[in-house]
Amino acid sequence: MGMSMEENHQNTLTSRTLMVNVTQQDPVQLARVAKALSSLQRVRILEYLADKVANVSEIAQALDMPLATANLHLNSLEEAGLIRSERVAARRGQQKMCARLYDIVVIHFPKPQEHPRRQRFTVEMPVGAFVDHQVSPTCGIVTAQGLVGNLDDPLVFYEPERFDAQLIWFSHGYLEYRFPYRARPEQVPHRLQISMELCSEAAPHRRDWPSDIFLEINGVLVGTWTSPGDFGGERGRLTPEWWEDHNSQYGLLKTWRVDEEGSYIDGRYLSSVTIRDLKLGEQPFIRVRIGVKPDAANVGGMNLFGRQFGNYPQDIVLDLDFE
Helix, strand or coil, X not given: CCCCHHHHHHHCCCCCEEEEECCCCCHHHHHHHHHHHCCHHHHHHHHHHHHCCEEHHHHHHHCCCCHHHHHHHHHHHHHCCCEEEEEEECCCCEEEEEEECCCEEXXXXXXXXXXXXXXXXXXEECCCCCCEEEEXXXXXXXXXXXXXXXXXXXXXXXXXXXXXXXXXXXXXEEEEEEEECCCCCCCCEEEEEXXXXXXXXXXXXXXXXXXXXXXXXXXXXXXXXXXXXXEECCCCCCCCCCCCCCCEEECEEXXXXXXXXXXXXXXXXXXXXXXXXXXXXXXXXXXXXXXXXXXXXXXXXXXXXXXXXXXCCCCEEEEEEEC
């Protein structure tokens, strides 16, 4: 034979604590508990039910509130799991009996779990330090002091002065760089990020000139970004004074990120390529290729800016986070 609600209520008065774990509790239930306790009227109901079981009419009368209002508050408390109601026989039909379930409510904020120590190494690669290339005119290289070789001559990409490059451009093709891979064999990479300043190439410039610029890492196509145009006519903050205004002046700083979930550009989802797909550590370097494919939908060329040209004082920056 089971106990009545009142008998059960009396037997559990001394051991009733609701523990709400912020990190593990159902977030909907957590919100309901917080909402229920945010009302002074509902708190008064809980106080009234501290040592008794009462029906709705008794609660409404004792707390001087309309019956309908009392019902609404009791429904909110029951949805939060703070009270329990039971319909029992009365002289005229049934009545709703209510009992408080807990005397203590604890919201627990556990300490964050300790994660394995994470490290980052950063390499800033000069834009002229490419190890391989394939470019088509229009193309060229300039340093902070002047033009390297002749305009529209792919042979200048073999000149030793290219290592001092501050602006490189071509119609289609690619530049390839090799960044050192500094993680030890037992360290696991979990995020790789590459940022650089670049834009389309339209001699001398054109703001509405889309170009599909791709990024590959270790031979894996991470994704393609469509540059909106080639920005000239307004001087870049770092661009040398001798470089004429009608030429390409600055680009946009773009950041590619590859992690355990996928690939992103400036925080926007780009592709399903994850950091595992890059097979980092199989060779002592990270191979990065940037360019415009000749069969792209928008073959609009590419300008790549160094730290002394454009708007951003950086070359190609690679960050690798690992545990």
